[in-house]
Amino acid sequence: MDFETFLWTTFGAFCTLAIFSFLYKDNPFYKFAEHLMVGTATGYFSVLLWHNSLYPNLFAKLADGNWYMLWLNSSAPWYLIPGLLGLLMWTRFSKQYSWMSRWPMALYIGISAGLAIPLEMSNRVNKQLYAMMSDISWGNFFGSGLFDPISGLSQVIILVGAIAALAYFFFSKAHTGAFGGLAKFGIWILMIGFGASFGYTVMARISLFIERVQFLNRSWIQVAFDSSNTNHHSGYIIAFLVVAMAILAYIVREIVAHLKKSENIS
Amino acid sequence: MTIFEKMMAIDRRWVFLLLAVVVVGTYAISFQIPIRINSEVRTIYEFVDKLKPGEIVYLGIDYDPSNQAELHPMAYAVMEHCFRKNLRIIFCTLSQYGPGMVDAAIKDITDSLKLDKTYNGIDYKGRELVNGIDYVFLGYKPYYALQILAMGQNFRLPFPIDYYGQPLDSRPMMQGVVNYKQVAVVIDLSGGNITDAWISYGQGRFNFPLALGTTGVMAADYYPYLNSGQVLGLMGGLLGAAQYEKLADNPGPAVDGMRIQVFAHLVIIAFIVLGNIGYFTAKRRRAKEGK
Numbered sequence: 001m002d003f004e005t006f007l008w009t010t011f012g013a014f015c016t017l018a019i020f021s022f023l024y025k026d027n028p029f030y031k032f033a034e035h036l037m038v039g040t041a042t043g044y045f046s047v048l049l050w051h052n053s054l055y056p057n058l059f060a061k062l063a064d065g066n067w068y069m070l071w072l073n074s075s076a077p078w079y080l081i082p083g084l085l086g087l088l089m090w091t092r093f094s095k096q097y098s099w100m101s102r103w104p105m106a107l108y109i110g111i112s113a114g115l116a117i118p119l120e121m122s123n124r125v126n127k128q129l130y131a132m133m134s135d136i137s138w139g140n141f142f143g144s145g146l147f148d149p150i151s152g153l154s155q156v157i158i159l160v161g162a163i164a165a166l167a168y169f170f171f172s173k174a175h176t177g178a179f180g181g182l183a184k185f186g187i188w189i190l191m192i193g194f195g196a197s198f199g200y201t202v203m204a205r206i207s208l209f210i211e212r213v214q215f216l217n218r219s220w221i222q223v224a225f226d227s228s229n230t231n232h233h234s235g236y237i238i239a240f241l242v243v244a245m246a247i248l249a250y251i252v253r254e255i256v257a258h259l260k261k262s263e264n265i266s
Numbered sequence: 267m268t269i270f271e272k273m274m275a276i277d278r279r280w281v282f283l284l285l286a287v288v289v290v291g292t293y294a295i296s297f298q299i300p301i302r303i304n305s306e307v308r309t310i311y312e313f314v315d316k317l318k319p320g321e322i323v324y325l326g327i328d329y330d331p332s333n334q335a336e337l338h339p340m341a342y343a344v345m346e347h348c349f350r351k352n353l354r355i356i357f358c359t360l361s362q363y364g365p366g367m368v369d370a371a372i373k374d375i376t377d378s379l380k381l382d383k384t385y386n387g388i389d390y391k392g393r394e395l396v397n398g399i400d401y402v403f404l405g406y407k408p409y410y411a412l413q414i415l416a417m418g419q420n421f422r423l424p425f426p427i428d429y430y431g432q433p434l435d436s437r438p439m440m441q442g443v444v445n446y447k448q449v450a451v452v453i454d455l456s457g458g459n460i461t462d463a464w465i466s467y468g469q470g471r472f473n474f475p476l477a478l479g480t481t482g483v484m485a486a487d488y489y490p491y492l493n494s495g496q497v498l499g500l501m502g503g504l505l506g507a508a509q510y511e512k513l514a515d516n517p518g519p520a521v522d523g524m525r526i527q528v529f530a531h532l533v534i535i536a537f538i539v540l541g542n543i544g545y546f547t548a549k550r551r552r553a554k555e556g557k
Contacts, residue, residue: 023282045362053408056426115411115467123470123496124462131494149305149493158493196486200503204336204482206289206530207504210523211335213293 010240013220016212017247027254029247058083132162161189268551270544285533292529299525306492307509310453310477310499314344317450319352322443326454326464327371328410330363333457333481338371339507339520340455340479345375347514349400350383350390354439356421356449357403360410360460365429368403385515397430398437405429411463418472420444446474451498455479461488469496479506 018033058079065074072080085104091097136152136159143151167179168186175183225240314323325344329337348355359368376395383390395401404425407413416424421443422434434440442448452474454464461480469476477499480488485502492500501510504527507520 024279041363048362048365048406049408052406112411115415119466119470123466127470127494127496128490131490193486197483200482200485202482202531202534203503203505203527206527207482207523208335209286209289209530210293210504210526211519213289213526214519214522217293 165189270547274544292526306500311513321450324356324449324452327359327368328361328456328460337455343510355401359406365406403429410460414467446472451475453477457481
């Protein structure tokens with residue numbers, strides 16, 4: 001590992017630990033890592049947007065025109081129209097002219113709605129309704145295993161569960177009697193759904209932590225501090241120890257300050 | 267104050283610390299746990315496995331580094347599986363921070379493919395992956411819904427040149443490849459709304475086989491699309507990635523992570539149970555005292 005790789009990997013490890021330090025309390029290391037991430041991400045995205053969208057889709061098309069002719073003499077002058085509409089979005093910053101930004105917004109929302117409404121309706125409402133109300137397979141009612149998704153039992157559970165969950169959100173009728181029972185069953189179905197999402201969410205959050213632990217061990221500790229590694233240099237360990245000592249000193253100072261504060265209160 | 271009430275008032279940082287100790291401790295000890303394969307992951311694996319050499323897979327790396335922990339293992343497992351089967355891949359990212367990750371992943375898999383390996387008892391000779399012949403990387407474009415629709419007409423509309431600056435028409439792999447009709451399956455790995463766009467604007471509009479890889483947080487929301495047949499398979503979170511790795515006989519960070527998940531979950535379940543006992547005990551006590 002060369003020094004440059006070591007440096008950046010160690011910096012990555014430092015940022016990881018700095019972000020996790022927020023779990024203890026807000027501190028300058030966390031603030032540094034947070035601001036660095038936001039700044040880097042914004043800069044990266046701006047450059048990416050220029051190279052992947054603005055330049056090839058607009059400026060490159062007008063490149064053969066002249067600025068003193070307002071690019072009207074380019075081979076594709078109609079690209080000035082979306083360019084102009086894009087510029088109008090910036091009028092949001094002026095109280096006097098902000099009404100102009102409504103034109104590109106209207107065009108954008110109109111196109112989006114035109115594209116989205118039929119496809120969303122077809123694919124996220126109609127097809128789901130068809131699937132929910134498909135023929136129940138009585139011949140395979142119990143399926144091949146517990147809650148086999150293609151079994152008739154699963155189809156019945158889905159149908160009844162969907163109706164019950166919808167009943168819970170139907171407020172034009174009091175939730176009493178049989179309807180109240182159905183709504184209560186609906187809330188149970190909703191809770192099972194939320195429980196499944198919660199279980200997956202816990203797994204997702206733990207996964208993030210596991211990945212960082214794997215990074216710290218595999219990409220940093222095992223590589224940077226492995227003396228059998230070619231190009232290993234004891235200076236790496238010294239550099240790391242200096243940074244670690246600085247962080248440790250900060251933590252100790254914080255704990256001492258916390259204890260002193262506690263003594264003063266008591 | 268009873269012990270349960272004391273536990274209710276415990277500083278949450280102790281919970282974080284205990285969880286960190288368990289995760290790091292479990293990571294340090296090497297052992298394996300059985301991984302059960304779900305049918306929704308198996309269908310994706312079997313679909314890819316049955317494709318003929320030379321067929322094209324579209325792999326959407328539509329996630330940011332924040333979802334790397336869960337989705338990167340899926341991407342690596344699918345890429346290795348496809349390339350070992352001599353399938354060709356069209357890479358694309360509709361997530362703004364994706365391009366660098368895709369480029370790095372391609373380089374990693376290119377290195378891995380050079381080695382002779384055995385998966386599921388089949389020996390695969392190492393080979394050199396060639397950009398433009400074995401794969402193309404289209405790059406990134408903003409407004410994912412519009413790009414998905416445009417690629418349905420022609421990949422060259424949103425991506426006249428690939429990520430490396432080469433015209434798509436000059437890539438041997440793209441000769442005769444116009445749109446999704448020439449693609450055997452679209453596998454989208456995403457950590458956000460791009461998944462919805464692939465269902466509505468992609469599969470719904472152009473009717474191609476679509477397989478999904480999602481983060482754990484999203485996974486439960488996409489099971490209805492399996493039931494309706496809009497999606498052929500679903501890999502949910504690290505578990506989905508681990509199942510694919512196991513099916514492909516290529517254990518990686520996901521399989522490694524699942525043993526840690528078990529113990530981390532046990533800690534969280536223990537805290538949930540204790541928290542509930544504390545809550546109901548305190549409630550009953552308050553009721554007794556008439557508060």
